[in-house]
Amino acid sequence: MIPYLAAVILFAVGVFAIVSGRGRHKAIIGMGLVHFAAALVFCLAGWRTGGEPPLVTSESWEATSRAVASGSEAATIHDPTAQAMAAMVILIGTAMTVLAAAIHSKLQTLSNDDEGGPSEEATS
Amino acid sequence: MKDIAAHALPLMVMAPLLAGLLAMMLGRVRPWLAAAAAIAGAGSVVALAARGGQGAYAVAGWHRLGLGAGLYCDALSRVFVIVIAAIAAVTVIHSLGTVGERSGGWYGLVMMAVAGMNGVVLAGDLFSLWVSLELAGVASAALVALGGRGGRRGDLEAAFKAMSVGAVASGMIVLALAVAYCLRGTLNMGLLAGQLTGPAQAMFAALLAAGLALKTGLVPFHGWRIDAARSSGPAGAMTAISAGACGIYAICRIFFNVIGVDTMAPLLMGIGAISAAAGVLVTFGRTDVRRAAAFHSVSHCGVIVLALGMGGHLAGMGATGAASMALVGAILHVLNSSAFGMLSALSAGAIGSSAGAADASELGGLSVTMPKASISSAMAALSSAGVPPLGGFWSQLCMIGAAVAGRMWLAGALLVAVAAARFASLAKQRAFFGRLSSKPTAAQDIRGPALAAQLALMIAVIGLGVFSFILAIELANPAADVLCNGTSYAEAVAEAVSRMSASSRGGR
Numbered sequence: 001m002i003p004y005l006a007a008v009i010l011f012a013v014g015v016f017a018i019v020s021g022r023g024r025h026k027a028i029i030g031m032g033l034v035h036f037a038a039a040l041v042f043c044l045a046g047w048r049t050g051g052e053p054p055l056v057t058s059e060s061w062e063a064t065s066r067a068v069a070s071g072s073e074a075a076t077i078h079d080p081t082a083q084a085m086a087a088m089v090i091l092i093g094t095a096m097t098v099l100a101a102a103i104h105s106k107l108q109t110l111s112n113d114d115e116g117g118p119s120e121e122a123t124s
Numbered sequence: 125m126k127d128i129a130a131h132a133l134p135l136m137v138m139a140p141l142l143a144g145l146l147a148m149m150l151g152r153v154r155p156w157l158a159a160a161a162a163i164a165g166a167g168s169v170v171a172l173a174a175r176g177g178q179g180a181y182a183v184a185g186w187h188r189l190g191l192g193a194g195l196y197c198d199a200l201s202r203v204f205v206i207v208i209a210a211i212a213a214v215t216v217i218h219s220l221g222t223v224g225e226r227s228g229g230w231y232g233l234v235m236m237a238v239a240g241m242n243g244v245v246l247a248g249d250l251f252s253l254w255v256s257l258e259l260a261g262v263a264s265a266a267l268v269a270l271g272g273r274g275g276r277r278g279d280l281e282a283a284f285k286a287m288s289v290g291a292v293a294s295g296m297i298v299l300a301l302a303v304a305y306c307l308r309g310t311l312n313m314g315l316l317a318g319q320l321t322g323p324a325q326a327m328f329a330a331l332l333a334a335g336l337a338l339k340t341g342l343v344p345f346h347g348w349r350i351d352a353a354r355s356s357g358p359a360g361a362m363t364a365i366s367a368g369a370c371g372i373y374a375i376c377r378i379f380f381n382v383i384g385v386d387t388m389a390p391l392l393m394g395i396g397a398i399s400a401a402a403g404v405l406v407t408f409g410r411t412d413v414r415r416a417a418a419f420h421s422v423s424h425c426g427v428i429v430l431a432l433g434m435g436g437h438l439a440g441m442g443a444t445g446a447a448s449m450a451l452v453g454a455i456l457h458v459l460n461s462s463a464f465g466m467l468s469a470l471s472a473g474a475i476g477s478s479a480g481a482a483d484a485s486e487l488g489g490l491s492v493t494m495p496k497a498s499i500s501s502a503m504a505a506l507s508s509a510g511v512p513p514l515g516g517f518w519s520q521l522c523m524i525g526a527a528v529a530g531r532m533w534l535a536g537a538l539l540v541a542v543a544a545a546r547f548a549s550l551a552k553q554r555a556f557f558g559r560l561s562s563k564p565t566a567a568q569d570i571r572g573p574a575l576a577a578q579l580a581l582m583i584a585v586i587g588l589g590v591f592s593f594i595l596a597i598e599l600a601n602p603a604a605d606v607l608c609n610g611t612s613y614a615e616a617v618a619e620a621v622s623r624m625s626a627s628s629r630g631g632r
Contacts, residue, residue, distance in 0.1 A: 037299075041298075092294070093291075
């Protein structure tokens with residue numbers, strides 16, 4: 001339960017950092033936190049208590065085959081699909097964070113009297 | 125040709141990516157060559173959708189385990205594929221005169237956004253849908269940041285805002301997917317259809333509804349969409365309109381075919397009604413023509429979501445005729461609002477860039493100096509307000525007719541009031557047709573590629589009205605049937621997959 005709670009807290013902190021409007025650098029960190037929280041939930045979705053890593057070696061394959069043949073329960077493995085999806089979430093989250101950081105960097109180099117006028121253009 | 129038709133679904137995602145790559149290379153030689161590659165990419169998607177783009181596509185037999193990134197295309201997907209390709213083609217044509225030496229990268233990003241959006245509407249599983257949504261979102265944000273003239277402060281801030289809001293929406297959608305995966309061990313939409321019940325369904329639906337409302341830019345999550353639509357150049361208009369289309373597709377597919385809309389209909393009607401009304405009402409006090417156009421597009425998205433909710437509610441009540449009418453109206457309005465929304469945004473942008481101001485109170489009588497932009501603006505406004513025989517009239521008539529047939533008087537009255545209010549809030553028309561401004565302006569009328577793009581959109585707005593009946597039968601009605609069939613989508617996917625497996629065995 002604690003890892004799920006940690007994911008929820010991480011997500012809430014990330015959303016707060018984005019929507020609180022306390023600066024673009026905090027929003028960028030928030031973007032990363034939101035995606036890491038989501039990736040954590042995916043990892044937890046694939047977690048099996050007492051599970052083995054989802055790697056197929058000749059030993060693990062033989063052990064599983066023997067267990068299946070003898071009718072006993074095969075060793076549990078962690079769900080690799082959930083782990084793959086968590087990796088994808090981290091990848092996309094990182095891409096978004098990098099793009100946001102690049103935009104922030106470009107914005108910092110522009111002064112208010114540049115073409116396009118003041119920053120009020122993009123306020124709602 | 126038979127092989128191409130058999131692999132049409134992955135090609136509909138791959139073709140824009142290849143066209144984008146080609147555009148990036150050709151952009152170094154001649155900008156128009158890059159544009160031609162991008163238009164060819166958009167055209168090939170439409171051709172593929174017309175030739176063989178129906179059914180399922182799975183790779184390496186993973187679909188038997190409920191895994192893998194399968195693609196699925198039906199009548200509903202086809203409507204959105206056509207809309208996305210058309211929006212992209214118009215954007216590319218319109219931008220020919222403005223992007224200049226940056227054309228290669230710019231068109232490459234447009235095609236990347238198209239590939240992402242096609243991925244959204246063709247995805248057979250929720251994870252692929254989310255990945256595609258993010259791909260489209262990142263490409264669109266980059267386009268907004270580049271803007272029409274490159275690196276303006278307002279454009280960059282709009283892009284940053286779109287990224288921030290997109291991250292929150294993305295997180296919510298991924299959490300919803302994680303919940304579904306925890307409970308069912310699959311994210312395949314065919315296998316999930318109708319399987320989520322009770323509190324799990326409520327949590328999944330709430331997270332998805334919030335995430336998709338943010339992505340679509342519905343009220344009260346519309347701020348990023350308004351800023352993006354106001355950014356310079358056609359990319360902002362494309363981002364706002366296509367984000368709306370993708371969000372509406374995701375709402376249709378997930379709420380109707382995966383969750384089951386009967387329990388979700390009140391939520392959809394509520395969100396839709398608020399967006400439809402607020403999107404029009406807030407334009408009354410504003411004189412910024414670009415902001416008014418952007419708010420109107422939010423209002424039209426709200427109208428579509430309201431009609432979808434009405435359709436779901438009426439289908440649940442057993443009023444299938446009225447439900448079908450509401451859904452046909454909603455699908456037709458997706459086509460219409462994309463055409464006149466794009467036209468409205470581009471003509472409003474023309475005021476900002478040519479007249480040097482976007483405030484209607486400072487402008488007036490632009491019909492004298494900008495007659496072509498005035499006509500395109502008037503055309504968009506008339507269709508948006510539902511004036512016959514333009515396309516907006518027929519789709520809104522369908523929705524109002526469904527509300528009357530289903531005795532949903534409040535929804536019907538709201539739809540009529542919203543359409544009527546659009547007449548009264550045409551700040552932009554004052555800029556064009558109002559009294560000639562005393563302030564001298566050096567406004568130049570639209571010409572060249574911008575004129576060609578707006579002319580194409582004007583023809584589309586008229587054509588959507590004139591051929592409305594044919595479009596309703598050929599495109600909207602089959603798509604409405606997909607929605608009416610609800611969670612029996614699972615059987616349709618299973619049937620398509622078995623057909624595909626049988627044909628591949630036969631091929632061997």
